[in-house]
Amino acid sequence: MPEKYHITYLMGAGASAKGIPIVSEFNSIPKLAMEYIDTLSINISIKTKIKIVLEKYQTEFESASSMDTLAKRYYQTDESRLVYFEYKLFLELIFCFCHFKKKKKQYFENTLMETASYGFEHSNIDSRYENLIRTIGEKTDNPSKLLKVEIPNNFDFISWNYDIHFESAIINNLYDKNNEFKAYEEFLGITNENSLYTGAKLLKLNGSSINDNIVKNVFNRKEPATHSQVEYPDIHLIDALEKIIENYENSLNQDKGPESSSIKFGWENQNDDDLKEKLKKIAEKTDILVLIGYSFPTVNRLVDQAFFKSLEEKDSKVQIYTQGKDFSDSVKIEKLLNQCYSNNKAPFDIFPVEGGDFFYVPAQYFETKDETVQVW
Template identity: 25%
Template sequence: MENTKITYILGAGASFNCIPIVKNFSEDMDNIANLINNYIKRIERLVDFPKLQINPETNKNYILFDYLKDLKNTLESHASVDTYARILSIRAESNDLRNLKFALSIYLTILQLLRKTDNRYEVFLSSVLDEKNGDISLPNNVNFISWNYDMQLEKSISEILNYGHHNSHLEILNVFRSPEENLDDKKPYLIKLNGTASFFYHWGNRTDLLEYNFAKSDRNGILELLKYSESIFNNPRVHVPFAFAWESDNKLVLKNRDLAKDILKETEILVIIGYSFPVFNRKIDRNLLKDSLRLSKIYLQNPEANEIQFRLKSLLSREIPIENIFDKNQFYIPFELL
C-alpha cells in the first residue's frame, strides 16, 4: 500500500554480518589491528607507501595500529564502549572523549573497507528500490531511522549503483551532513540518531564529510586513511559527526532527533530490525515514540524478540499490536510495503 507511512528503525543487529555488536568490539578490534598490520606489509611492496613515524615501543610505524590496540586495552577494562564514554563525560575529560570517538570512527571505517557490506542490505534495497527513466529512488512512503554509527545502508546503495557517483547515496537517501543543511522533504529520509562515525573538516561555514567508505577501492581507501591518520587526530578542525545518546550539544544529532520524532508522528507501520532498546537510549526512545498516535502495527525483527518486546511495550503510551519476526537471514518487508 503505497500511501501507508512506513518507518524502519535500525539497531546494531542490522549490520551484524559486517560489524560486531558493541560488547564484542574489544575482541574484534584485536583481529582488525592485526589485519591492518598484515595489509600494510603487503601494500608497502606494491605502492609508494607514506612513511609515518615509528613507535619505538611497538616498532610499528602506523598510528592506526597503535590507536586500535590502545582502544582495545581500554575497552577491556569497562563494560562497553558506551559505559566508558559515559564515564569520560561525567569526568569532563573532553580530549579523551574526542580521541575515543576518533578511534571508533577509524575502527568502523576500516571494518567497512576490509569487510563486505552486510548482504541483507543489498537484498532489501534491490527489492524496494524504484527505477524510472534511469533515476533510482526509494519509495516515498518509507523512512529510515538508525541508531547505528556505520554507513552500511549508504555504502550498499553505492555498491548497487557500482559507485557510479561518489555521492550517489546522497541522491537517494536524505541524510544530513551538517546542521545547516536543508534536505528535500518530498524524499524519504535516513535519520542517523547518533550521527555517523566518520570525519569532517570545518572551513568557515563549509563542512566536508570525508567518506573513506566510498573510495574507489579498498586498497586506496586504506592508503588514504593511513596517509591522513596523523593529521586527523592532531588537527583541531577535524571533527567526528556523531554523539553518544546522552550528549546534548551536537547540533547535527539534535536536528536528526527532532526530525525523527516528526517522522514517527506520521508513521503507521513501524519495522524494528536488530534493535534491543538499551538503557542508555531509553529516554530518547520514549520521547521519539510518545506522540506516535497514528501507529497501528509494529514488526519487531530480532532473534530475542520475545524478551525485547517487554522493553518496547514499556516505552509505548498505548497498546499497539506487535508481531515478532525471528528470521535473521533477510530484513523483513511487510505486506504493507510490497
C-alpha cells in the same frame, strides 16, 4: 497510486551484524585491527600514532559492557574532554577497519566450531540492506538522476548505527566511477532533508563513524589502485586511516577544540530540540514501525522517548514488528521495548517476526501494490 501505509524502520546494531561485528564480538576488534595494520605499508609516523591510540584504549574497551558505557565514563569524568575525544578517534579507527576488513572464519570439518583466526578478508555490506532496497525501491526514468532506483517517500529510516552500510547499499551498485562528485552528492542527500535527492531519507541518531572525507575510500574499498602494473589492494584503507589521524590532529589546532569526530552519542543529542522535532515528524507519519536489531540501551532512552511518545499520541494505533537474528531474539526485542514503560507494556500492537537473511517488509506493503506484473 498513493500508498496507504507509511512504514518506518528503526535500526540498531543488529541491522548491520553481517558486516559489522555486534557488541558481543566487537571487543576483539582493536587487537585484530592492530594485527592487520601492522602489516600495511603505511607512513611509519601515522602507523605509530594509530597503534598508540588502539593500545591505549584496548584493555578498557575489552572489559567494558559496551562501547557506549565506556564513552559515558569518559564523558562524565574527563573534564578536559581530551580523553573523550581521543576515545572517539579510537572508535573511528576500528569502525573504519571494519568497513574494509573482517576476520576470515574457518570451521572444523563437519562442525560449526570455529578454528583459530585464519587471516583476514574483505568486509562486505550487510546483504540484507540491498535486498530491502531492491524490494521496495522504484525505478526512475529521469535521465538527470544518478540513482536509477529510489526508495518511495512512504518510507522513513532511523538508525542508531555508526556505520554507513545502509547508505552504501543505496549508492554502491549505482556508483558512477567516472562521476565521483555526483555520487558523493547523492550520498550526502540520503541524510540531508534539504538536498535534491527525492527518495526516502535516513535519520542517523548517532552521527557516523565515517567522516565525509573518507566516504569515497569506503565506496572504492574493493577497487585496488595500480601503479606501474603493481596492485596496492589496501590503498583505500591506508588512505582512510591517514585521513582520520590527520583530521584529528588538525582539529587539535582549531579554536573550537579537538572534536573531529562525527560520532554523537545518545546523551549528546538528548537535548537537541531540532532532532526531537525530526523524530516527531516521522512519528506523526508512521503507521507501521519495523524494529530491527535494537536493544533499547538506557543511554539512548531520552531520545527514544521523544520518538515513541509521539507514536503514542497518534489517533490510530501503530503496529510494530520486531526482528532480531532469529525468532527468540525478535521476542527479546519486544520485551525490551515493553520494559521501557512503567507497567511493562508498550501501548502498541507488537508482533515479533522471524529473523533470517532478509529484513522484514510488512505484508501491508504488498497488499497495496498493483498486482499487474510487467514482463521484461
